[in-house]
Structure formats: C-alpha cells, structure tokens
Amino acid sequence: MNFELTEEHFAVQEAARDFAQKELKPGVIERDSKMIYALEQIKMMGDLGFMGMMVSPEYGGGGMDTISYCLAMEEISKIDNSCSVAMSVNNSLVCWGLETFGSEDQKQKYLTKLAVGEWIGAFCLSEPEAGSDATSQQTTAIDMGDHYLLNGTKNWITNGGTSKIHLVIAQTDREKGHRGINAFIVETDWDGVGIGAKEDKLGIRSSDTHTIMYTDVKVPKENRIGEDGFGFKFAMRVLTGGRIGIASQAVGIAAGAYELAVAYSHDRAAFGKPINQHQAIAFKLADMATEIDAARMMVHRAAWMKDEKMDYTMSAAMAKVFASEVAMKHTVEAVQIHGGYGFVKEYHVERLMRDAKITQIYEGTSEIQRVVISREIIKKGNLYAPILGAAVKV
Ligand code: CAA
Numbered sequence: 117m118n119f120e121l122t123e124e125h126f127a128v129q130e131a132a133r134d135f136a137q138k139e140l141k142p143g144v145i146e147r148d149s150k151m152i153y154a155l156e157q158i159k160m161m162g163d164l165g166f167m168g169m170m171v172s173p174e175y176g177g178g179g180m181d182t183i184s185y186c187l188a189m190e191e192i193s194k195i196d197n198s199c200s201v202a203m204s205v206n207n208s209l210v211c212w213g214l215e216t217f218g219s220e221d222q223k224q225k226y227l228t229k230l231a232v233g234e235w236i237g238a239f240c241l242s243e244p245e246a247g248s249d250a251t252s253q254q255t256t257a258i259d260m261g262d263h264y265l266l267n268g269t270k271n272w273i274t275n276g277g278t279s280k281i282h283l284v285i286a287q288t289d290r291e292k293g294h295r296g297i298n299a300f301i302v303e304t305d306w307d308g309v310g311i312g313a314k315e316d317k318l319g320i321r322s323s324d325t326h327t328i329m330y331t332d333v334k335v336p337k338e339n340r341i342g343e344d345g346f347g348f349k350f351a352m353r354v355l356t357g358g359r360i361g362i363a364s365q366a367v368g369i370a371a372g373a374y375e376l377a378v379a380y381s382h383d384r385a386a387f388g389k390p391i392n393q394h395q396a397i398a399f400k401l402a403d404m405a406t407e408i409d410a411a412r413m414m415v416h417r418a419a420w421m422k423d424e425k426m427d428y429t430m431s432a433a434m435a436k437v438f439a440s441e442v443a444m445k446h447t448v449e450a451v452q453i454h455g456g457y458g459f460v461k462e463y464h465v466e467r468l469m470r471d472a473k474i475t476q477i478y479e480g481t482s483e484i485q486r487v488v489i490s491r492e493i494i495k496k497g498n499l500y501a502p503i504l505g506a507a508v509k510v
Pocket residue numbers: 201205239241242247248249250251272273274294348349352353355356429478479480481484487488
C-alpha cells in the first residue's frame with residue numbers, strides 16, 4: 117500500500133491552488149453575492165486543462181488519473197464552489213460519460229470541444245417530480261423514425277444557461293420501466309430548447325443553475341448514447357463517478373474552512389493568549405483535521421479503485437456521504453471559531469458553510485448514498501469485500 121502522491125500529482129495540486137488563489141479568490145465574494153457567473157475564469161479553467169482532466173489526449177484531454185482530478189477539485193473548492201461544480205459536471209458527468217459510452221462520431225463532434233472547455237456541458241436528469249427517484253422520468257423522447265421528439269422539463273441544471281450541449285435522460289417507453297429510458301446529446305441552440313431564469317440559491321450562488329424546457333425538440337437518432345434502453349444505467353454509471361468529484365468538492369470546502377480557522381485562531385487572542393491555545397478551540401481544530409483527513413482518504417481510495425477498474429460504487433457513495441457531512445459539520449465549526457467575524461462575508465467561512473449544504477443534496481442526497489451503500493452490503497453479503505484487497509476487478 118502506498119499513500120504517496122506522485123510528482124505529477126503535486127504539480128497538478130500546485131497549479132490548481134495557484135489558479136484558485138490568483139484568479140478565483142479576488143472576485144469570489146462579489147460573484148457570490150450578486151450571482152455573477154464566472155465566465156472569464158471558467159474559460160481560463162478550460163485553457164489550463166481543468167475541464168477535461170481525465171479525457172484521453174486523443175480527444176484533447178489531459179489524460180490524467182482520477183486522483184489528479186480530485187486534487188484539483190479540492191484546491192478550487194477551497195475558494196470557489198460555483199466554479200468547481202461547473203468543473204465537476206463537465207469532467208465527471210459529461211466528458212467521462214461521453215468518452216466511456218459515446219460513439220466515435222459523438223466523441224469527435226462533442227468530446228473534443230468539451231475536453232478543452234471550448235464548450236461546457238450539462239447533465240439533465242432531475243425533474244420537478246423526479247429527483248432521487250430517477251426512474252420516474254416524465255420527460256419523453258418519442259421515436260419518430262429518423263429522430264426522437266423530446267418534450268419535458270428538467271430542474272436544477274448546473275451549467276444550464278451557459279452550456280452548449282445537454283446530456284438529457286428521457287423516457288422512450290414507459291412500459292419498460294428503467295429499460296425504457298435513454299440518454300441523448302442535445303445542442304442548446306436547437307429549436308425548442310428553453311432556458312428558465314437562473315435560480316437564486318443559498319450557496320454556490322454564482323453557479324449557473326436553471327430549469328430547462330424541451331418542447332418538440334428534434335433529436336437525431338445518432339445522438340442517442342449507447343444501445344436502446346441504456347439511459348438509466350448510463351445515468352447511474354456516470355453519477356457513481358460524479359460522486360467522487362462532489363466528494364472532492366466537499367473535502368475542499370472543509371479543508372478551505374479549516375485552513376481559515378487555523379490561521380484565524382493563531383492570530384486572534386482572547387483572555388491573554390491566542391485562541392488556539394484554548395482547549396475549546398484546539399480540540400475543534402483536532403477534530404477538523406482528523407475527519408477531513410479521513411474524508412480525503414476515502415475519496416482518494418474511491419478514485420484509485422475507479423482507475424484500477426474495480427467496482428467503486430460503494431466506495432464512491434461512502435466517500436460522498438462522509439465528505440459532505442464533514443464539510444457541513446466543520447464549516448459550521450469554522451464559523452464558530454471565527455465568532456462574529458465568521459458571520460460576515462469578508463472572512464469567507466460563511467460562504468463555505470452555505471456552499472457545503474448542496475454537497476449533501478446534489479448528485480444523490482446523503483439518504484440516497486445510504487440506499488446505495490446498504491444495497492451493496494446486502495447484495496454482496498460482506499461489508500469489506502468491495503473495499504479492501506478482495507475488491508473485484510470489473
Ligand atoms: N451502476 C450501474 N448500474 C446500476 C447502478 C449503478 N450505480 N445503480 C443501479 N443500477 C442498475 C441496477 O442494477 C438495475 O439494473 P437491472 O434491472 O438490469 O438489474 C437498474 O439500474 C435499476 O436499478 P434499481 O432497481 O436499483 O433502481 P431504483 O429505481 O431503485 O433507483 C437509486 C436506484 C440508487 C435510488 C437511483 O435512482 C439514484 O441514484 N437516485 C439518485 C439520482 C441522483 O443522484 N440524482 C442527482 C441528479 S444529477 C446532479 O445533481 C447533477 C448536477 O447538476 C450537480
């Protein structure tokens with residue numbers, strides 16, 4: 117077993133940290149407060165190779181491993197989670213989904229542009245009446261012979277207003293349950309694609325979140341991803357990988373708040389000494405450091421299992437539920453350590469606390485992660501088999 121990062125890992129981590137500090141930090145409070153999308157910064161992220169990190173160089177990507185992606189996600193999430201969620205959706209849901217399951221034509225036409233950030237993608241699964249219960253899709257795609265006719269509404273779509281393509285999950289045959297669901301690539305400038313108003317949210321406020329309406333959108337047959345009826349499994353496979361990205365985001369949020377709390381508690385004095393010399397604060401820091409470290413290790417293990425082509429469903433779900441709960445708990449603690457200063461925007465921790473909440477909700481709520489974990493335990497009959505050395509290559 118080897119816990120060491122490679123030279124390449126350190127280089128990616130440093131590049132992401134540098135970018136986040138120099139380019140994201142200066143305007144982050146204003147963007148958050150006024151809900152300004154970081155157009156210029158996200159374009160720079162594409163130029164620097166952060167939007168298609170794991171895509172093979174053949175399609176213009178960075179050809180990196182999943183741990184590199186987690187390290188970059190963590191650094192960017194310490195500062196700006198509206199940017200890191202755009203990055204996560206484009207990398208893990210859209211690019212990985214297309215590279216793994218798309219046709220060669222789809223990869224040439226779409227992936228080559230998405231991998232370099234020239235285009236941004238969105239993943240359209242959630243609906244007003246179908247969030248956790250993803251098989252209850254109301255959006256329909258009717259087979260018209262040479263094309264599908266797409267109708268329906270999708271909610272809470274990250275990159276919804278700025279993306280050039282949507283991966284849309286829709287029912288093609290209700291009788292067949294999850295086997296009657298397909299995934300389609302939809303270009304957002306096609307007739308019938310409507311973008312609703314930007315959501316005014318608690319956290320990740322500058323992230324571009326919209327409702328999307330599809331009205332009689334003609335989707336060419338060649339834009340279906342995979343075999344007929346593969347759409348639900350496509351969504352599940354893509355989301356399993358996506359959960360590693362969101363878990364990394366949660367680690368970044370927690371680590372960002374922790375770093376601020378460590379610095380503040382060193383500089384701030386009360387009752388004649390720095391507050392980190394008071395056990396009430398020192399023990400909070402100890403718990404933060406311990407649990408963030410545990411969360412990070414879980415995320416890196418899930419990432420490693422993915423790269424090793426093992427079944428990482430359970431590890432990804434465990435990493436996401438744990439990391440997101442650590443993020444929520446310890447951002448609250450970071451605000452508490454900062455006292456009154458923690459409650460004002462200038463000190464950054466209140467934003468991280470607001471951002472933490474969504475990591476317990478999107479790409480599968482904490483409750484859904486527990487459904488996934490408990491089903492895996494019951495299915496495999498041995499909690500440890502899918503995790504340690506007995507992990508089966510798939
Ligand atoms: N990988 C591969 N296949 C999977 C799978 C996985 N992780 N999970 C399920 N499947 C397969 C099952 O094996 C089954 O196939 P068979 O019938 O051939 O055996 C099929 O899919 C149906 O599975 P279930 O019966 O388990 O399906 P279910 O209806 O009980 O739902 C669920 C399972 C885990 C609850 C699923 O609905 C789920 O993950 N829901 C949460 C959805 C979600 O994460 N939404 C997030 C929105 S996207 C987002 O947030 C993006 C953003 O913008 C940030």
